[in-house]
Amino acid sequence: MIKAGIIGATGYAGGELVRLLQGHKNVEIKWYGSRSYIDKKYYEVYQNMFEIVEDTCLDDNMEALAEQVDVIFTATPQGLCASMVNEEILSKVKIIDLSADFRIKDVSVYEEWYKIHHPSPQFIDEAVYGLCEINREKVKQARLVANPGCYTTCSILTCYPMVKEGLIDPNTLIIDAKSGTSGAGRGAKLDNLFCEVNENMKAYGVANHRHTPEIEEQLGYAAGQEIRLNFTPHLVPMNRGILATAYGNLTKEVTHEEVKAVYDKYYKQEKFVRVLDKDVYPQTKWVEGSNYVDVNFKIDPRTNRIIMMGAIDNLVKGAAGQAVQNMNLMFGEAETEGLNLVPMFP
Template identity: 50%
Template sequence: MIRASVVGASGYVGQELIRLLIAHPEVEIVHVTSTSKVGEQFDDMYGNYRDIFVKPFVEQDLEKIAEDSDVIFLALPHGVASHLVTEELIKKVKVIDMGADYRLGDVEEYENWYKTRHESPQLIKKSIYGLCEIKKSRIKEYDLIANPGCYTTCSILTLAPVMGNEAFDSDSIVIDAKSGVSGAGRGLNLGTHYTECNESIKAYSVAAHRHTPEIEEQLSQIGGKGIRLLFTPHLAPMNRGILATCYIRLNEDMEENEIRELYNNYYRESGFVRILKEGILPETKWVKGSNYCDIGLKLDKRTNTLVAIGAIDNLVKGAAGQGIQNMNIIFGLDEGTGLIHVPIFPA
């Protein structure tokens, strides 16, 4: 059995990790932590776990936790993991960081976008960006995994098959994305109060969202050239889900069925990516509670622009599910182990 611990288990991503790990046939959860809930029972905080998962929260001592863990999931705010992760720690235990601290290759860019000092920049080169469908062949070589963000997972997967293809103008990319409110985390914030966000939709962090450099860096690596794009996120009045509508112009004439074939070939060995049939477009309700990414395509012949639309559950494929997918790859399991769940509907 893989002995797993979840650091920061009291947040939405942490509890989603617990939900999925409980059902994983090869995992035993040994520790869960919360800096503010030490000694309290997990199922007292989340009633859906009553009599199912009753462990108490323990202190956030990573060195101690590593002694009897094979993998530690860090479900912490950005800027925290870089203070906690050390070279000694990743020699003892696999670390999957759900936050942003090791996602960007350039520490100066990280500090510029996240407005905080990175305390372990030497570990960035010893980590890998764990977008499983793109980096699967290399993930097992690393002890420190930077689990991608939710907007980035959806956007990158939706655009990856056409990056590097000269038929597409990579300088023309525009991404219009929507997120459910759980993407903002469980902490109190006026903007995510029910009466503030219900029956409303708004753009935020326009031309300044922290996932922008992450998307650009990964698409640049896939395409083999530097990419700059427009990314605009929106808060939608729903609990969970990401919908990313991506626009990219074509340099030459193509048919929609040719583009769909490109996508099908690119993801032919990726069981969690579903390329939808002609005339069907993604909806967040069809991926909710699952590790699937649905991608739909429409070619606007009038403007010669591909409209590629992706949908994921931000807490599963956009966070906890992808973290477990990374764990499965690291430990030589089928990457779908413990993750083959039919999306929940209605919910």
């Protein structure tokens, strides 16, 4: 059995981790860390866990936790994992960090976009960007995985085949994405109140959303060059889900069949990426509660552009599900273990 500990177990991503790991046949959760609910029964925080999880919430002592478990998930705000991790801890335990602390390789870019000092930059180069469909072999060898962001997972996987094959000019990319409110976390915020969100839709982080450099960096690796793109997120009145629509200029004339072959080249063998049939476009409802990514595209010969679309559940493939997928690879488990979730509908 893999012994797991979660720091940040009572946030939305942490709660989803608990739900998924309860269904994993080879994992035992030993530590439910939550600074906000120390000594409170976990099911008292999430009543859906009544008579399922009887454990009490503990603090976020990573050093003590490293003595008891094989893997630590940190579903915490930016800066917390980086402030706690050290070489002694990494010599004892594997860490999967759901924050952005180790996603961006240039520490100055991280500090510019996140407006905080990075306390442990010595581990940035070692950390593996945990997008399994692209970095699977590196994840298998890792002791520190940077779990990708939700917007970034959807955006990168939607565009990756076209960028990798050089079929679009990556500097012309415009990514327009919509997310449910759970992406903003469980903390009380005025902008997330029901009356503020319901019957409303808005753009935010326009031209400065902090997932932008993460998308640019990873697609830049695919393109083999530095790229600059526009990324605009929107908040929509639903609980979970992300829909990304990306636009890019084609570098040559292509047919639907040629582009479909490119997507199949990268994703046909991928369990969790589904390339939809022609003229069927992704919807968040089709992936809700699952680890699937649905993608498709439409060529617009009139403008010489391609429109690429992707949908994920932001709390599963965009957070906890991807973390479990990474854990499975790191410990030699079947990659799909605990993640064979049929999307919920309606």
